[in-house]
Amino acid sequence: MSSHDFLVIGGGIAGASVAYELQRHGSVALLERESLPGHHTTGRSAAFLVDSYGGPTVGRLTRASRSFLEEPPGGFAEYPLVTPTPVLWIARDDQREGLASVLASGREAGAQLVELDASDALALCPALRGDYVAAAVVEPTARHIDVAGLLDAFLRGLRRGGGEVETKAEVTTIERDGDGWAVEAGGRTWRAQAVVNAAGAWCDVIGGLAGARPIGLRPLRRTAITFDPPAGQDVRSWPCVIDADEEFYLKPEGGQLLASPCDETPSPPCDIGEEDYDVALAAERVQRATTVEIRHIRRRWAGLRSFVADRGPVIGMDPELPGFFWLAGQGGFGIMTSPAAARAAAGLLTEGELPADLRSLGLRREELAVERLHGPQG
Numbered sequence: 001m002s003s004h005d006f007l008v009i010g011g012g013i014a015g016a017s018v019a020y021e022l023q024r025h026g027s028v029a030l031l032e033r034e035s036l037p038g039h040h041t042t043g044r045s046a047a048f049l050v051d052s053y054g055g056p057t058v059g060r061l062t063r064a065s066r067s068f069l070e071e072p073p074g075g076f077a078e079y080p081l082v083t084p085t086p087v088l089w090i091a092r093d094d095q096r097e098g099l100a101s102v103l104a105s106g107r108e109a110g111a112q113l114v115e116l117d118a119s120d121a122l123a124l125c126p127a128l129r130g131d132y133v134a135a136a137v138v139e140p141t142a143r144h145i146d147v148a149g150l151l152d153a154f155l156r157g158l159r160r161g162g163g164e165v166e167t168k169a170e171v172t173t174i175e176r177d178g179d180g181w182a183v184e185a186g187g188r189t190w191r192a193q194a195v196v197n198a199a200g201a202w203c204d205v206i207g208g209l210a211g212a213r214p215i216g217l218r219p220l221r222r223t224a225i226t227f228d229p230p231a232g233q234d235v236r237s238w239p240c241v242i243d244a245d246e247e248f249y250l251k252p253e254g255g256q257l258l259a260s261p262c263d264e265t266p267s268p269p270c271d272i273g274e275e276d277y278d279v280a281l282a283a284e285r286v287q288r289a290t291t292v293e294i295r296h297i298r299r300r301w302a303g304l305r306s307f308v309a310d311r312g313p314v315i316g317m318d319p320e321l322p323g324f325f326w327l328a329g330q331g332g333f334g335i336m337t338s339p340a341a342a343r344a345a346a347g348l349l350t351e352g353e354l355p356a357d358l359r360s361l362g363l364r365r366e367e368l369a370v371e372r373l374h375g376p377q378g
């Protein structure tokens with residue numbers, strides 16, 4: 001039997017980042033079912049850091065994560081974790097309303113946004129079709145995140161601090177053990193005062209093992225493809241282009257282009273694969289909005305973005321199970337919010353309160369709490 005202060009379930013960005021933060025407060029073991037951390041959603045993202053995405057709560061967590069990602073603590077990462085990649089929200093004439101709501105909710109979240117006309121947008125991304133774009137908004141301070149580098153840095157920092165990372169350790173039972181918890185995983189019994197449920201699309205499954213009420217998590221499939229840029233064009237200076245109604249996005253990715261049709265198909269939690277239809281839709285939407293011709297798709301994949309009903313993150317102690325803590329519902333923003341979400345989780349778990357800098361951004365415990373998802377007791 002191994003005894004720790006904290007057991008973290010899930011070796012994606014959520015689990016790795018919270019385990020890294022918690023090691024300052026006690027001994028930590030992270031349990032991951034797969035042989036490699038990051039195998040599921042974390043390894044399949046588009047790697048944006050964009051303040052104008054996801055609404056005010058997410059925006060506050062993203063802003064609070066920015067300084068960590070731009071200037072990580074000394075010795076945390078070997079290479080820069082972010083590179084500048086402006087985000088250009090574009091709208092057709094029939095999408096001006098969508099663009100106005102991006103602008104309004106982005107500004108409410110504190111994002112720096114500049115309104116552009118169609119010719120400014122074309123100057124930033126020359127591949128856009130002049131008869132497609134009617135208006136645009138740019139977030140010049142958006143970034144591309146080195147997701148593999150970030151995950152690796154959290155895990156290395158965890159190990160350096162004495163934390164354990166156990167892979168091929170699928171959690172199969174979670175039971176009360178005195179005032180703590182006993183967890184079976186990878187043929188061993190793990191005991192801890194607190195368990196953090198950071199199992200991505202499986203958070204409600206893990207909650208079920210502990211006897212928790214579900215939070216109503218819905219995993220939604222999202223597809224991405226990469227392909228060659230137009231011959232002779234250096235696309236590294238292009239912005240990431242996102243449609244105001246989220247019908248597609250197109251992003252430079254290491255000399256290639258990455259696109260998604262922004263699909264959201266419900267799925268049970270699983271090792272999800274992409275569908276031909278969504279791959280074709282990505283290509284069709286890019287070619288409708290731009291002059292880019294997609295001749296050969298180099299890579300194609302899908303991942304599950306998991307949301308609760310209000311699409312906000314779930315960070316808090318289960319109200320009915322002392323010591324069972326949720327870090328769930330990271331949807332399409334789990335990478336860019338991970339540093340602040342992990343600090344929020346560590347603060348709530350160890351002090352019962354959010355760190356002061358997060359509170360000063362206007363973040364409140366209640367907007368993250370599990371209770372908001374439980375209807376009136378029946």
Ligand SMILES: Cc1cc2nc3c(=O)[nH]c(=O)nc-3n(C[C@H](O)[C@H](O)[C@H](O)COP(=O)(O)OP(=O)(O)OC[C@H]3O[C@@H](n4cnc5c(N)ncnc54)[C@H](O)[C@@H]3O)c2cc1C
Pocket residue numbers: 009010011012013014015031032033034037038039040041042043044045046047048049169170171172198199200201202206222223224260302303304305330331332333334335336337
């Ligand atoms: C196409 C796409 C684009 C995206 N783009 C962005 C973006 O630009 N910016 C951004 O910030 N976010 C983006 N996201 C979202 C982001 O990737 C997720 O929010 C984030 O990766 C979620 O991390 P996680 O750790 O919660 O989940 P995961 O990475 O899925 O990790 C959960 C882990 O829990 C483990 N687990 C589950 N059950 C058990 C068990 N019983 N025992 C042990 N381990 C278990 C799993 O094996 C898994 O490794 C994107 C997602 C997709 C799919």
